[in-house]
Amino acid sequence: MKKLKVVVYHVGARDKYSIANYFADKQMLHALITDYWFKLSRFMLFGRIREKANRRFSESLQDDRVYSYPFVKIIKNLWNRSQNLSADQIWILHDKAFTSFALQKMKKLKPDVLYGYTNASLEVLEYYKNHKNVLKIHNQIDPGLIYYEIKRELNLLFPELEKTAETISLEFIERIKKEWELADCIIVNSEYSKKSLSKYVSQDKVIEILPLIYDRKKKFKTFKREYSDRLNVGFVGNISVIKGFNKFIDVAKNLNSEMNFIAVGTFLLNDTIMEETKSYITYTGHLTIQGMQDIYKTIDVLVFPTYCDGFGMVQLEAMDNGIPVLASRYCGEVVIDNYNGNIIETADDIINVLSVLNNDRYLLQKYSENAFETINNFSQEKFELRFNLILEKYLS
Structure with a gap:
């Protein structure tokens, strides 16, 4: 297989940047496009803020392959989050802004493969809809709409435990569905997700199962834990x-x-x-x-x-x-x-x-x-x- 130019794009630190790191290791990562990317030497951060920022960085990825929000865009996004909006309204605002930012970068990169994630891919997939030479991979991070249905049912079943769950807007649902339609390949991380998603995706769409990568830190040949009297x-x-x-x-x-x-x-x-x-x-x-x-x-x-x-x-x-x-x-x-x-x-x-x-x-x-x-x-x-x-x- 030829060396592909792969662009991975997502908000947050999806799967701890394991997909971007995988392609980088194979010398196929053309770019990682993300929202926040904090190289701590550049920032004076303390406590909980520093810890959160530390999760938005991967030492194994080269900075010149990473495109992230400039400071002004970070401030604007934080301001949006401070407004009196529902959770899905905040997600939609943020994800639309992100896909707009990502598209600006992608148009210059000319990728062979795009690897995006749930609810932060729609505008990218629409733009590349007719680019037959670009493989559009969409990673569905949860089991799909059933997640929100189950959450609602549980809220009604256990009202004393949790505040009333917000109803997910039609716009949010439609964004997710359109992403499924436009992707060449839908990837989920478990058989359970595939079964759940199959109920909502058209039959001509093939859903592929790709379990997560786990980068083992411990290299012991043998392993034994010690236990106290009380587990x-x-x-x-x-x-x-x-x-x-x-x-x-x-x-x-x-x-x-x-x-x-x-x-x-x-x-x-x-x-x-x-x-x-x-x-x-x-x-x-x-x-x-x-x-x-x-x-x-x-x-x-x-x-x-x-x-x-x-x-x-x-x-x-x-x-x-x-x-x-x-x-x-x-x-x-x-x-x-x-x-x-x-x-x-x-x-x-x-x-x-x-x-x-x-x-x-x-x-x-x-x-x-x-x-x-x-x-x-x-x-x-x-x-x-x-x-x-x-x-x-x-x-x-």
């Missing part, structure tokens, strides 16, 4: 109903006399819930990168009971630390039942598995070793094999 059970992610935190509450309420329960992430439930549960759940709030590294040394088992997720990178982060995962089936296929964790559905399922692991530390250790090995399934080499098949299919 530390963790939840990592936005603390919300759609992430299944209601199940975590029920589990902690039942098992807190035997185990410790730790919740890491931004708290999105009603304020009263934290007050009611803080006696048996430790809330850490959002943590820095170093803070997350420390918490993964503490957690013995991760619970990921999501109702709807495109993949769930947290599963890989946990397993990279030898932490077994108890996950629902509504996310990326990382957990292999009774091997590196368990597939769970209800709070009772979680209680039963945790009780078994608490009493059988040999089994817990075995799960841990298997979890650590599982990360090899998401290496760059495995990703390359899968992705090359997709490229050959669409470029032939």
Whole structure:
């Protein structure tokens, strides 16, 4: 295959810039176009602001290949976010501004392949609609419209836990649908996302599954965790109903006399819930990168009971630390039942598995070793094999 000129474009630090880094490693990255890109030596930033900025940069990407917002555009975007607008209105404003910025750069770059993401691609895809020599790849980061439907249903089911979910506007929905129509190739990161998305995408569209890349930091040949008398059970992610935190509450309420329960992430439930549960759940709030590294040394088992997720990178982060995962089936296929964790559905399922692991530390250790090995399934080499098949299919 010839060396392609690939332009990756997205808002935020999608998948920790793994796609851009992959193409850069293969000497195919023509450009990364993004909104914020902070090389910290250029900025005097402190505390939480510095930590957020640190996530919007990748040392392995060359600056001359990255196009990002100038300072004036950053200020304008922050001002838009301060206005009294709904979440999807803010997204649409930001994403329209981003695609306009991205297009200005792309027209000069003459790419062979465009790799964009949900809700920040429409204007780009419209412009390149008739450019048959440009492959337009669209990465759908979540399972699609079903995510918003499930979120709404959960809000009605558990009104005491979370504030009323905003109704997603028709404009927002239409943007997403048009992106699907215009893309040459739709990529999702899990079988669950493919099944969910298939209900909304025209039958002539092929949806490709491409699991995430995970850049393993630890190179140990063997791995063994030490356990204290009381297991530390963790939840990592936005603390919300759609992430299944209601199940975590029920589990902690039942098992807190035997185990410790730790919740890491931004708290999105009603304020009263934290007050009611803080006696048996430790809330850490959002943590820095170093803070997350420390918490993964503490957690013995991760619970990921999501109702709807495109993949769930947290599963890989946990397993990279030898932490077994108890996950629902509504996310990326990382957990292999009774091997590196368990597939769970209800709070009772979680209680039963945790009780078994608490009493059988040999089994817990075995799960841990298997979890650590599982990360090899998401290496760059495995990703390359899968992705090359997709490229050959669409470029032939």
